[in-house]
Amino acid sequence: MVPVGVIDTAQLTKRYPRVTALDSLDLSIGDGVTGLVGANGAGKSTLIKILLGLLPATTGRAQVLGFDVAHQGSEIRALVGYMPEHDCLPADVSAGDLVVHMAQMSGLPHAAARERAADVLRHVGLAEERYRPIGGYSTGMKQRVKLAQALVHDPRLVLLDEPTNGLDPGSRDDMLDLVRKIGSEFGIAVLVTSHLLGELERVGDHIVVLDAGRLLRSSATTEFMHATGTLLVEVLGGPTAQEKMRRALDAAGLPARPEGQLIEVDAVDDTAYDVVRDLAVDLGLGLVRMQERHHRIEDVFREGEAGSVQPV
């Protein structure tokens, strides 16, 4: 395997006696935040375990940071942080002690481990609580501890398995902001899985979609959200004004239809913006909105590619 991205796989396949979890997967993942989307059972967790060198692939190869997962698992695990999907925290230890211990398990000397643990716990937003036993923590706090232990040894890549699982909307936003920050400010590559498309649309630079162990699509988030070629227009003055504007647009050769409180206009080229502006001026209407309409990622899947992926 030649390509040395953060993660490269070639024909990666994992078969269990009764089910094929990954089917000839060819992936190439680079820096920044990459979202891995798929329904439950699409093969996300299996892929992560193979990438960590914890599970052997049936056939095919995979590289993480240039190391082969089959023979160099230990080298990979030294440079990768992993946040499991399930609970993995002992109840009778404080977050501070656990994260220090986990830093030492990654090879940091004791003093450095303490310093890093304090730093990382501050970054994930655990302050005074870190001295209390984890057993008394809320789900949101536990997720933060899990994230802290994945970051404490300053990895070059973190694998986050469903980091927003079980969180209320507020904590979910905080977690997604943190994930975004890890990829941009901390400069650590992130592979984050979710079965919720909307989340990954917010944080991911790149989206990989798995369906039943196969690669459905892999492209930049911006590509998923490419312009649809239509404009949304809104003018002041209520439904009558909107209707007046719509007719005028139709007459000017721009097919327009009502879209809720707005008007959706098919814009063939950039001159459409000028036409809309001039029409609004001619009719004496206040133009308050003229925006390109984007796809959301879920629209892409609604086009019949993956019925099994759940939109938000």
Next chain:
Amino acid sequence: MSSPFEERPVGVIHDIGYRPYSGPRLRESAVARSLFITGLRNCFGLGRSGKSKVLPMLLLAIMLLPALILVGVLVQARTALNLDSQILPYSAYPTTLLLIITVFVAAQAPTLISRDLRFRTITLYLARPLRRSTYVLVRVASLTAAVFLLVVSPLLLLYVGGLLAELPVGAETKDFAVAVVGAFLLAAVLAGLAALVSAVTTRRGLAVTAVIVVLLVSYTVVVSVQGIATEFDNDTVAELAGVFSPYTLVDGLQVWLFDTDTSGPAGPTSTWVGLVYLFVTVLVVAGSVAGLLLRYRKVGAV
């Protein structure tokens, strides 16, 4: 010159952002040592909640108490009682307090072994450079060391007391050294068995019960069988029965290796029985470790 009115910020926290780590990353041996020490501390409740310190510390105190009393009597009344050796021989001390040792092993093996499996913390260890086998071996080593410390500390107290009471130094040192070897063998056998039982039963309560059953019931049965066999003058059965309980096994091995007095009803008297004791001891320790490695082979992967 700075103006006297210039205000200097006090107590401001500067957010210096994320700092990468560029310091040393230690190798597996150093990581294993760190895991060993943490495990050993955890066995005595150190680095865990206050509640978890109570039982191990209490048991350690109970282990030391008889030794303290014996030393007191020895130092105060040595001439009056005309003693020239320990009141209770070193090699017999662990068997005398085997209930305390059993409770300690039964309570602490699950905290070290089952806890990581039950809370699935094992995943966090496996996602780090440490190899699976290293993790298992280090865990058993921590438990062995903890049991060894529990057994050996009262012996050390007796030894120091013996020297203070001016017992013959040469004989005391020899007996103490033999007992230390015995304590280590006992610790290895108990830790191996208890770790294996705890790894199979991940529920804490179940593991505690299972370990107590394995260690205590086997001892009771063995001692009964030995008693009955001795009654019927069937010495070979009595001697061989000893291999079926960890306490009589290690006690018998001490008898055969170092010629100490047996603390049970029967110990090996012939070479071939002694060899059986040695073989079974090695088998129990090696078998426990092999069983543990097998148990952990699939953990965390699926």
